[in-house]
Amino acid sequence: MKKVLAFLLCCMVIMGQVCIVRADYMTNFPNQNRTYYVQRYTRGLQVMLYDHKSSYDYIKYGGVDGSYGEMTESAVIAFQNNRNITADGKCGKQTWTKLRDTLKLDRDHSTSNTSYYYMTGNISGTNRCMYVNVSKNTWYCYNKGTWYYVG
DSSP states (O other): HHHHHHHHHHHHHHHHHHHHHHHHGOOOOOOOOOOSOOHHHHHHHHHHHHTTTTHHHHHHHOOOOOOOHHHOOOOOOOOHHHHHSSSSSOOOOHHHHHHHTTTTOTTOOSSEEEEEEEOOSBBOOOOOOOOEEEEEEEEEEEEETTEEEEO
């Protein structure tokens, strides 16, 4: 019995580490700014920022359109200020890392092939959950009934 429990505990630890490693891929996303951006990454960024109180209004008015315009830049600055990192309006490794840190693994919905995360912390008062779906190292963000491919 002890061996079975030890085996199950090891499997849970290993699975948790695999999921955490998958979340780390977000820090390798390309830098996004008004001069250079990739629409799918910017759309995922907008979905994630939409759920943070500090940046909600900017995305609400600017929309989740994949364009790194003035509203997205303002939302990034608001998020960066809220997280005490350099507020330059550019989404680089430091900002992606802070966004990743707001994700918590949803163990109830995750499987061995797909990990679901939800936002934690400073969430806007919209009473909804934003999921990030990681399947085979491919990221999707969910917003208003639609899964958006991120990277």
